[in-house]
Amino acid sequence: MADISRDQLIALLNEDLAREYQAVIQYRTYASAVPGKYRQELREFFTAEIADELGHAQILADKIVAMGGKPETVPAKVKYTEDPREMLQNALKDEEETVDRYVARRDQAESCGEYGLAVDFDDLIADETRHRDELRMMLKRWD
Ligand SMILES: [Fe+2]
Numbered sequence: 001m002a003d004i005s006r007d008q009l010i011a012l013l014n015e016d017l018a019r020e021y022q023a024v025i026q027y028r029t030y031a032s033a034v035p036g037k038y039r040q041e042l043r044e045f046f047t048a049e050i051a052d053e054l055g056h057a058q059i060l061a062d063k064i065v066a067m068g069g070k071p072e073t074v075p076a077k078v079k080y081t082e083d084p085r086e087m088l089q090n091a092l093k094d095e096e097e098t099v100d101r102y103v104a105r106r107d108q109a110e111s112c113g114e115y116g117l118a119v120d121f122d123d124l125i126a127d128e129t130r131h132r133d134e135l136r137m138m139l140k141r142w143d
């Protein structure tokens with residue numbers, strides 16, 4: 001694993017923050033827009049994710065500021081759809097990518113001497129893994 005500078009770590013944390021904000025907006029949008037006979041169940045599921053993602057955004061924004069950076073304010077691009085299955089597939093892809101990014105980020109934080117942040121990423125990885133697993137199970141049952 002190549003070592004990175006603190007400025008590079010801040011830039012990567014800002015990319016993560018933009019994606020957490022995207023997740024908040026995307027889950028909110030999906031919860032409101034989801035149609036069909038599973039609407040009630042999916043609405044509850046999407047709504048339940050929002051608080052977790054917002055909590056992740058808080059951890060990242062606080063840390064970026066503590067490290068002397070400026071927190072990102074623009075979310076990554078939200079993928080809009082009105083197809084329930086596509087909503088689940090989009091969310092699953094995002095969660096899978098996020099788990100991979102946070103596993104890498106935990107090591108990068110440690111290599112920068114940010115041991116507390118590395119431990120925070122353990123919690124984030126656990127949350128995103130749970131989101132990913134739930135989405136996988138929902139899609140499995142969908143077929
Ligand atoms: Fe998250």
Ligand SMILES: [Fe+2]
Pocket residue numbers: 023049053095098127128131
């Ligand atoms: Fe998530």
